[in-house]
Amino acid sequence: MNVKIPLSKPYIDQAEQDAVKEVLESSVLSLGPKTVLFEEMFCSLVGRKYGVAVNSGTSGLHLAVKALGLKNGDRVITTPFSFIASANCLLYEGVRPVFVDIEEDTLGMDPNSLASKISSETKGILPVHVFGQPGRATKTILGLAEKHDLMVIEDACEALFGSYQNQPVGSFGDASVFGFYPNKQITTGEGGMVLTDDEKVYQTIKSLRNQGRSDMDTMNFTQLGYNYRISELTAALGIAQLGKAKEIMQKREFAAETYLTYLSEIDELTLPVQPEDCQHSWFVFAVRVRADWRDLIIAGLGRSGIQSKAYFYPCIHLQPFYREKFGFKEGDFPVAEQVSREVIALPFFTQITEEQIKEVADSIKQIIYELK
Numbered sequence: 443m444n445v446k447i448p449l450s451k452p453y454i455d456q457a458e459q460d461a462v463k464e465v466l467e468s469s470v471l472s473l474g475p476k477t478v479l480f481e482e483m484f485c486s487l488v489g490r491k492y493g494v495a496v497n498s499g500t501s502g503l504h505l506a507v508k509a510l511g512l513k514n515g516d517r518v519i520t521t522p523f524s525f526i527a528s529a530n531c532l533l534y535e536g537v538r539p540v541f542v543d544i545e546e547d548t549l550g551m552d553p554n555s556l557a558s559k560i561s562s563e564t565k566g567i568l569p570v571h572v573f574g575q576p577g578r579a580t581k582t583i584l585g586l587a588e589k590h591d592l593m594v595i596e597d598a599c600e601a602l603f604g605s606y607q608n609q610p611v612g613s614f615g616d617a618s619v620f621g622f623y624p625n626k627q628i629t630t631g632e633g634g635m636v637l638t639d640d641e642k643v644y645q646t647i648k649s650l651r652n653q654g655r656s657d658m659d660t661m662n663f664t665q666l667g668y669n670y671r672i673s674e675l676t677a678a679l680g681i682a683q684l685g686k687a688k689e690i691m692q693k694r695e696f697a698a699e700t701y702l703t704y705l706s707e708i709d710e711l712t713l714p715v716q717p718e719d720c721q722h723s724w725f726v727f728a729v730r731v732r733a734d735w736r737d738l739i740i741a742g743l744g745r746s747g748i749q750s751k752a753y754f755y756p757c758i759h760l761q762p763f764y765r766e767k768f769g770f771k772e773g774d775f776p777v778a779e780q781v782s783r784e785v786i787a788l789p790f791f792t793q794i795t796e797e798q799i800k801e802v803a804d805s806i807k808q809i810i811y812e813l814k
């Protein structure tokens with residue numbers, strides 16, 4: 443396929459080039475001032491006390507699970523409609539994911555189904571702000587966590603800059619995690635961040651990131667740790683990207699509004715909703731179509747050089763590995779399964795232009811016209 447409009451694209455300019463060059467010339471390439479500054483900037487943006495930068499969102503989730511004391515045999519309630527890392531991070535520690543079906547509009551966990559999933563083995567809830575949509579279930583989750591003494595890990599990897607009831611996404615859980623893969627709102631190539639307000643959890647995560655050291659300068663290893671560190675080059679990229687946070691937010695907001703305008707006249711599409719209390723952070727622009735049209739539309743767009751993608755298909759519980767390990771089958775979570783057959787992510791990135799969006803919208807219109 444000759445790509446004319448890509449699915450995603452990092453927003454990189456001279457600022458990132460200068461930032462990386464400065465680090466290269468400094469000769470401090472790991473565990474230096476850039477990492478600390480990136481962590482501090484991130485904490486103040488999301489309004490949390492402590493941040494630990496790590497080498498991926500997945501590593502961040504793993505450390506959050508471990509540092510909060512979740513362990514073999516525990517159960518954690520989470521969503522089957524997400525990127526697989528949000529469930530895999532539990533399996534690393536032998537924790538069993540207990541899936542709950544999603545609600546059709548926000549695509550987050552259904553708040554009305556949560557309570558019935560709690561058993562004596564349940565030790566936590568792991569919500570995901572899917573596609574940058576803050577979960578409407580957030581309030582219910584926090585209430586249940588309080589009542590049943592459960593840990594909450596917010597997978598905020600897709601939702602940097604989003605907010606729920608005017609509080610930033612990532613400020614709710616006992617720990618929250620962000621990721622900086624190239625298709626995310628900000629990118630460092632690979633990278634992630636764990637946030638918490640609990641000093642002990644913070645110290646544990648910092649130690650686990652760095653081989654389980656008791657503190658940075660010693661060769662005293664007090665627990666089984668990992669090398670989940672980031673380099674100073676990565677941190678410098680993060681700082682440069684955060685410097686553009688406002689611009690990135692505004693541009694993505696504009697792109698999403700433009701899509702909503704151009705696509706609103708196509709009756710065959712279900713567009714993303716913006717419920718009260720939930721300030722979307724636009725990660726992808728995902729629409730839904732009749733399941734039997736989805737692959738035809740993706741192929742049709744591809745013929746015009748427009749990249750698009752079925753997103754979170756199949757659901758996590760229907761991935762071969764999960765079927766085999768846990769015996770999940772089709773029909774277990776019907777809303778998530780139906781949605782996963784219908785979603786198409788359209789080209790979406792910070793610098794996408796109105797002309798490009800119009801071209802995508804026109805192509806979809808034409809393809810649907812031919813399908814009817």
Ligand SMILES: *Cc1c(COP(=O)(O)O)cnc(C)c1O
Nearest residue numbers: 498499500525527599621622623
């Ligand atoms: C991107 C993402 C992650 C983390 O991904 P990494 O590639 O490990 O940084 C985790 N959960 C969700 C829902 C994501 O979208």
